[in-house]
Structures are given as structure tokens and as C-alpha cells.
Amino acid sequence: xxxxxxxxxxxxxxxxxxxxxxxxxxxxxxxxxxxxxxxxxxxxxxxxxxxxxxxxxxxxxxxxxxxxxxxxxxxxxxxxxxx
Amino acid sequence: xxxxxxxxxxxxxxxxxxxxxxxxxxxxxxxxxxxxxxxxxxxxxxxxxxxxxxxxxxxxxxxxxxxxxxxxxxxxxxxxxxxxxxxxxxxxxxxxxxxxxxxxxxxxxxxxxxxxxxxxxxxxxxxxxxxxxxxxxxxxxxxxxxxxxxxxxxxxxxxxxxxxxxxxxxxxxxxxxxxxxxxxxxxxxxxxxxxxxxxxxxxxxxxxxxxxxxxxxxxxxxxxxxxxxxxxxxxxxxxxxxxxxxxxxxxxxxxxxxxxxxxxxxxxxxxxxxxxxxxxxxxxxxxxxxxxxxxxxxxxxxxxxxxxxxxxxxxxxxxxxxxxxxxxxxxxxxxxxxxxxxxxxxxxxxxxxxxxxxxxxxxxxxxxxxxxxxxxxxxxxxxxxxxxxxxxxxxxxxxxxxxxxxxxxxxxxxxxxxxxxxxxxxxxxxxxxxxxxxxxxxxxxxxxxxxxxxxxxxxxx
Numbered sequence: 131x132x133x134x135x136x137x138x139x140x141x142x143x144x145x146x147x148x149x150x151x152x153x154x155x156x157x158x159x160x161x162x163x164x165x166x167x168x169x170x171x172x173x174x175x176x177x178x179x180x181x182x183x184x185x186x187x188x189x190x191x192x193x194x195x196x197x198x199x200x201x202x203x204x205x206x207x208x209x210x211x212x213x
Numbered sequence: 214x215x216x217x218x219x220x221x222x223x224x225x226x227x228x229x230x231x232x233x234x235x236x237x238x239x240x241x242x243x244x245x246x247x248x249x250x251x252x253x254x255x256x257x258x259x260x261x262x263x264x265x266x267x268x269x270x271x272x273x274x275x276x277x278x279x280x281x282x283x284x285x286x287x288x289x290x291x292x293x294x295x296x297x298x299x300x301x302x303x304x305x306x307x308x309x310x311x312x313x314x315x316x317x318x319x320x321x322x323x324x325x326x327x328x329x330x331x332x333x334x335x336x337x338x339x340x341x342x343x344x345x346x347x348x349x350x351x352x353x354x355x356x357x358x359x360x361x362x363x364x365x366x367x368x369x370x371x372x373x374x375x376x377x378x379x380x381x382x383x384x385x386x387x388x389x390x391x392x393x394x395x396x397x398x399x400x401x402x403x404x405x406x407x408x409x410x411x412x413x414x415x416x417x418x419x420x421x422x423x424x425x426x427x428x429x430x431x432x433x434x435x436x437x438x439x440x441x442x443x444x445x446x447x448x449x450x451x452x453x454x455x456x457x458x459x460x461x462x463x464x465x466x467x468x469x470x471x472x473x474x475x476x477x478x479x480x481x482x483x484x485x486x487x488x489x490x491x492x493x494x495x496x497x498x499x500x501x502x503x504x505x506x507x508x509x510x511x512x513x514x515x516x517x518x519x520x521x522x523x524x525x526x527x528x529x530x531x532x533x534x535x536x537x538x539x540x541x542x543x544x545x546x547x548x549x550x551x552x553x554x555x556x557x558x559x560x561x562x563x564x565x566x567x568x569x570x571x572x573x574x575x576x577x578x579x580x581x582x583x584x585x586x587x588x589x590x591x592x593x594x595x596x597x598x599x600x601x602x603x604x605x606x607x608x609x610x611x612x613x614x615x616x617x618x619x620x621x622x623x624x625x626x627x628x629x630x631x632x633x634x635x636x637x638x639x640x641x642x643x644x645x646x647x648x649x650x651x652x653x654x655x656x657x658x659x660x661x662x663x664x665x666x667x668x669x670x671x672x673x674x
Contacts, residue, residue, distance in 0.1 A: 174667055
């Protein structure tokens with residue numbers, strides 16, 4: 131997967147969790163939590179969707195890597211290299 | 214085959230937990246001892262009439278745009294589309310302390326504020342401070358037991374007002390006699406007074422069917438008529454359950470929604486003595502011809518009443534305590550279509566032990582049921598006007614009915630007085646959800662199931 135594919139994947143998962151999510155002014159280096167009003171249950175959903183779609187196991191201590199869109203891409207890039 | 218997640222009980226906490234898990238993995242099995250799902254919130258048929266067992270009203274009404282509200286969180290976590298379910302808000306409800314004072318509330322919190330301003334002007338400022346304290350409190354953080362009475366007493370100087378505020382909250386959500394755990398009070402205060410009451414369209418059957426279809430669409434499984442006889446374990450790990458039929462089902466995790474002591478019994482573990490008594494109710498259902506609907510004020514959805522000097526929320530000395538109770542009109546919600554009959558329900562505190570002593574004397578038990586239903590019907594006429602001569606059908610649930618059909622110890626719908634909020638009962642892969650985990654009502658039960666799966670099961674997948 132390219133960095134752009136990963137970014138689209140994350141946005142698609144978030145759109146699936148919250149159909150009203152507004153990505154227009156999303157800053158990729160700012161926390162998703164604040165910009166999209168996500169809570170810890172929503173982050174669990176992102177982790178679970180990644181597992182379901184790409185069989186990724188993300189340990190709890192790695193959840194902070196999912197804080198911003200850029201950090202998600204950085205973290206997931208090596209893991210999704212071959213998908 | 215080994216099942217990754219076994220859920221014991223298909224009440225609302227079990228169903229919500231199962232859907233939450235099935236959303237990510239279909240390998241989940243619910244074991245239900247009855248032929249029908251729903252647990253305490255189910256239904257049955259008499260003379261082809263569908264009668265609901267538990268539902269008066271659902272708490273936590275919220276508008277769709279209020280994303281953080283518990284109701285919308287549930288929809289989001291279970292991936293249910295709220296647009297597929299129409300909700301009917303309550304008209305108005307009343308807290309009536311007979312011959313003393315009455316407070317009206319609705320899903321618009323400002324009504325209760327105005328009522329207190331008007332009827333308890335000396336407490337208006339205290340009430341504002343109480344609301345500020347409630348808003349500032351984090352009830353979901355684990356905390357030791359704190360007394361609600363002590364907390365409310367700090368803000369409300371008039372005991373009559375504190376009793377009046379506590380009356381509906383205790384009836385709709387306290388497992389404890391004469392007090393409440395503070396966190397529980399904060400949750401239930403917000404869910405009843407600040408959010409409000411509603412009913413889903415149709416009956417509890419349509420609501421359960423919707424949840425169950427959703428669960429099946431995710432690929433989840435259920436086995437009804439499958440009571441669990443014991444849970445097989447070694448040290449801190451459970452391995453399987455054995456059904457009453459003898460069949461053994463192996464599993465990785467178990468979520469039990471049947472209650473703490475009820476679960477320990479399946480583990481052959483000694484139950485630590487809880488000295489606090491369980492709260493038990495008797496509920497009567499009166500059906501009248503639909504033409505009688507105009508005899509009642511549409512504005513009253515639920516009436517919480519009390520007539521004694523101090524409101525006593527405790528196991529009564531007599532078999533029934535008519536001094537307080539709840540009267541519910543299930544059709545008095547905005548936009549509810551009339552059904553075949555007009556329904557009135559009454560709920561009072563009752564003493565389980567007295568019913569237990571009648572268990573083996575069926576004629577005496579039936580006579581007592583009928584007698585108390587009549588006493589309740591006659592008593593509440595003082596509050597809502599005459600209706601007894603029009604009754605076409607009447608039925609009563611005693612704690613024995615609930616114990617028999619829903620398996621709740623002593624038929625106590627709110628379970629054991631003290632709760633186990635983290636759901637941990639001494640095992641690494643067996644957890645508790647539902648009533649004894651600590652959240653009540655349909656919304657509370659569903660949140661309980663969801664949060665226990667989120668905390669204990671999903672992260673281990």
C-alpha cells in the first residue's frame with residue numbers, strides 16, 4: 131500500500147464509524163481526536179477495523195501511534211507494505 | 214470446536230455484547246436458557262395479546278445530533294442506524310407526594326427547574342449547585358461507595374425535595390435500600406431528568422427483533438433452550454461450559470450476564486454472604502377497552518407517588534407497601550399508535566420471603582397475587598381516577614415469577630445490592646456484564662455489555 135492508500139484507508143474507516151465526520155479542514159499532523167471529536171471507543175473501532183480488514187494486530191501500547199493522520203501512515207506503512 | 218466468545222444470557226446486556234463482538238468477528242455464541250430472548254425485558258402472550266414483561270420507558274433520550282449521548286454511543290458502537298428506529302418521547306411525568314407536593318418533569322429539563330423554582334423557592338439556588346456538581350462529576354471512574362443521600366443533602370436543605378428527587382431515581386435504578394451509590398445516582402439523574410424518557414416504536418418485541426436480526430446479519434449465533442449447568446475451569450481460567458443436557462462447549466472467553474451469585478453457582482464456588490437485602494417489586498398490568506383512553510389525562514406518562522411521611526425504598530414489613538409506587542401509561546408517549554387495549558401498569562415494593570413461603574401452596578399463591586393486584590388497582594384509583602370496573606384482563610408478576618422466568622435471584626430485577634463495576638470476578642477469561650456489573654435499564658444494560666466487551670474481550674483478539 132502507498133502512503134496515500136493508507137491515508138484513504140484510515141479516512142474510510144473513520145467515515146464508516148461516523149458518517150458525519152468532516153474531513154474538509156483536516157490537518158494531518160494534528161490529533162484526530164480533537165479535530166473529528168473521536169473518543170477512546172472510536173479508536174478501539176479503528177484498531178478493530180484494521181484487524182478485520184488487514185489482519186493487523188495492534189498492541190495496546192502502540193495505540194498512541196494512531197493519534198494523527200501522519201503518525202497513522204508512518205506506523206502502518208511498514209505493516210501494510212505487502213498488502 | 215472452540216468458541217472464541219460465549220455469552221451466557223440473551224438479555225439486553227448479552228445481546229449488545231454479542232453484537233459488539235460480532236461486528237468484528239462472527240465467532241460468538243449466546244446461550245439462552247429460555248425459548249425466547251430478552252431476559253427481563255421480554256414479552257409473552259395471553260389470549261393472543263402481547264404483554265411486555267419489563268419495559269415502562271427507556272431512559273437517556275437524546276437527539277440524533279448529540280453524538281456523546283449514551284443512546285447515540287450505543288447506536289454507533291453497535292453500528293445500528295438510528296434512522297431505522299423511530300422513538301416516542303414521554304409526554305410528561307409526575308412525582309407526587311400525596312397531600313404534600315407535586316413536581317412535573319419532561320424531556321425538557323427546564324420544566325423541572327421551573328417547578329422547583331416555583332414550589333421550592335428556598336431550594337432553587339441549592340438545586341442549581343446540585344446540577345453543577347452533577348455535571349462536574351465523572352461517574353464512570355472507579356470509586357468506592359459514596360452515599361447519595363449525604364451528597365444531595367449538601368445542596369438541598371429541604372428533605373421533602375430531596376425525597377421527591379430520589380423517589381423516581383431509586384425506583385428506576387437502585388439495587389440498594391434507602392440509598393444509592395453516588396456514581397449510580399449521577400448516571401440515573403442525568404438519564405431520567407436531564408435526558409429523558411422514551412419508548413421505541415411498537416413493542417419490546419420489535420426492538421428485540423431488530424437487535425437480533427442485526428446480530429444474525431453480522432454472523433453471530435444463538436442457542437435457545439440451552440441452560441448452562443456448570444462452567445469448567447482450572448485455577449483462573451475457564452475452558453468450557455456444560456449444558457443441562459450434558460453437552461460440553463469449549464470456549465476461549467465467557468461473558469456472563471446472569472448475575473454474580475448466579476454465575477458463582479455455575480462454578481460451584483461459595484457465595485460470600487451479602488448482608489444487604491435485595492429490592493423486590495410486584496408489578497400489575499391492567500388492560501382496559503381502548504375506549505377508556507379518554508378517561509385519563511394524556512399528559513401523564515409515569516407517576517411516581519409516595520404518601521408516607523418519609524419515602525421508604527426498602528423491603529416492606531408487610532407483603533406489599535402501597536405507600537409508594539410507580540404508575541405507568543405505556544401509550545402516553547408522543548405519537549404512539551393505539552393498540553387493541555389501553556394499558557396501565559403499577560409497581561410496588563414487595564417482600565420476597567413472603568412469596569417464597571407460598572411457593573409450594575399454589576392456590577394460596579394465586580389468591581395472594583389476585584388479592585394484591587386488586588389492592589393495588591383500588592389504591593391507585595385515588596391517584597388516577599376510577600378504572601377497575603372496566604378491566605378486561607389483569608396479570609401480576611411477583612418476585613417468584615421473575616425468579617422463575619428470568620433466573621434473577623430472589624426475583625430482584627436490580628440484582629445484588631453491591632456491584633462489581635470492572636466485571637472481574639477472579640478469572641482471566643470470564644467476566645460479568647449486565648445487572649450485577651452495575652448499569653440498569655435498557656440503555657444501562659446495553660452499555661454494560663458493550664463496555665465489558667471493549668475492556669476485556671476485544672483487546673485480546
